[in-house]
């Protein structure tokens with residue numbers, strides 16, 4: 001484990017009178033897998049939306065590698081080295097698996113066509129194809145390279161979404177429910193892939209409901225409730241303590 005790559009300080013996001021994120025301070029260490037759990041409506045998605053620039057904070061700060069990135073627009077956050085994946089993979093379903101990989105570097109808000117026309121893209125085209133191919137092999141999607149993305153299974157689409165995120169060579173990947181709706185064996189495959197990303201220097205921050213499947217892969221666990229961090233734990237012992245905390249069972253039973 002290295003130093004802290006991402007930190008939030010007293011982050012607040014309100015919707016009208018509702019404090020969806022209510023003074024959240026978290027730390028994500030380099031090359032770890034950090035998981036945020038919490039019952040529905042506890043503020044997890046809002047928190048990662050604020051971190052990744054999809055929502056503006058009312059107050060508090062987001063620091064990435066020590067730099068203040070609070071309220072930067074998503075494309076700026078992305079340029080800093082943070083990539084986001086969504087619960088529903090954001091794929092272009094009529095394009096092939098390989099094509100989806102190749103257009104992954106299109107900045108949010110930038111048209112696909114104009115990005116593809118860029119001379120800069122053409123210069124690095126060979127490199128991109130190589131990288132896409134390596135990643136497809138890593139994700140065991142290479143045999144599907146010429147299939148339309150829309151013909152993949154739900155789990156394969158999640159993998160392709162991860163592949164697209166990795167095409168951008170991120171330092172931090174923020175994921176919204178990467179194994180939701182995925183069969184257990186493929187879910188474990190996906191999580192093992194995420195663990196092996198740590199060895200490549202990538203840090204993973206994720207939200208996930210399926211604790212039974214995810215917990216064994218996690219280095220740092222945060223529990224959110226009512227917009228706040230209820231408790232947290234690091235390492236086997238710390239995580240075990242959180243999981244056995246009666247307050248955690250209580251919020252899930254209440255929700």
Ligand SMILES: Nc1ncnc2c1ncn2[C@@H]1O[C@H](COP(=O)(O)OP(=O)(O)OP(=O)(O)O)[C@@H](O)[C@H]1O
Nearest residue numbers: 015018020021038039040041042043044045046047
């Ligand atoms: N755009 C919005 N406008 C108004 N209220 C919102 C908005 N987004 C979220 N909320 C509210 O903020 C609170 C936190 O929601 P959020 O989606 O962050 O929770 P969550 O922990 O991610 O839940 P889930 O696990 O169901 O995705 C909820 O009460 C929700 O209804």
